[in-house]
Amino acid sequence: MDDRPTDPLVDGITAALVGVTDFAPHLDFFGGRLGYEVAAEGEVPGPVAAALWGTGPSGVEAIALSAAGADTGQIHLVRVPEPLAPAARPHNLDIGLIGIDMYARDIETAHARFAEAGIGWSTPPATYAVAAGDQEVTVTQGVCPAPDGTAVVFVQPAAARGTAAWDADPERLYTELTSVVCHVPDADAEIAFWGPDGLGMSLWYDVVFSSPGFDAVADLPPGTRMRLAFLAGERTARIEVTSAEGEHRVDRRPVQRPGRSLGHSGWTVRTRDLAAALDTVRRTGGQVTAAPIETDDPLHGKATATTATTPNGVPVTLYEPLP
Secondary structure, three states: OOOOOOOOOEOOOOEEEEEEOOHHHHHHHHHHHOOOEEEEEEEEOHHHHHHHHOOOOOOEEEEEEEOOOOOOOEEEEEEOOOOOOOOOOOOOOOEEEEEEEEEEOOHHHHHHHHHHOOOOOOEEEEEEEEEEOOEEEEEEEEEEEEHHHEEEEEEEEOOOOOOHHHHHOOOOOEEEEEEEEEEOOOHHHHHHHHOOOOOOOEEEEEEEEOOHHHHHHHOOOOOOOEEEEEEEOOOOOEEEEEEEOOOOOOEOHHHOOOOOOOEEEEEEEEEOOHHHHHHHHHHOOOEEOOOOEEEEEOOOEEEEEEEEEOOOOOEEEEEEEOO
């Protein structure tokens, strides 16, 4: 008899963890330019931060940013006094965490406004198509460097799926995070971990494609064949699992650690049943890296939290809210 949970254990990505040297540039970028608001701020208590992230006895300053009050697709800023490595923006062929994505209502206008402010995009807006089953999905996107080595990918899809931020405020120029991206050696294992037989997210599509437009946007060698899988829950923020055929580049995973690294360094995920989620982590090839601990902090609220890694070493903080 299969006693696995029938209801999804997670409903999407709650937040991308971003390590910072100074909050001010990020508040200017995400708040001043993109319209995110401070949802909560304060300290993750020392014992909690030490248990989850191995940061030592001191409390860790943190700020949770939200778009139009959305409790999905948030950006969790964590101050890192002594980072494991200098800030560096990952390349799309590096192994580990790559970019964070959000929709832009008008990507050409977004690009022009950043240019007027003297902020250049590493990749200007470009359009490409992805064959997904019997459909062709057209996407326009561009990449903008954010502080501390973070890469923000602005996306203007041909048919935008609903987002909590646009439902709350249809006039917003930008949404909450619509997806977080990892580039991994074993896409099958990552999909199994997050998917219907794992933590319960739906596999929207899983394709291998090559596109000159995507090569240009992602700075890939011409003709690169890329596997792209989208996993989604009930809430907005999804997971993009990518895996290029052929040679991968730098393995970023050793220096992508929440609370200890700069830039995009982990994911925070709310679960309805932490014990069942941890059983699933172990069953699907992940590792539980900390014992559960109760907390009340700006990133998780009042909750029981712990950390894990996926089969490809992606760091995840799992938490279950407490009454």
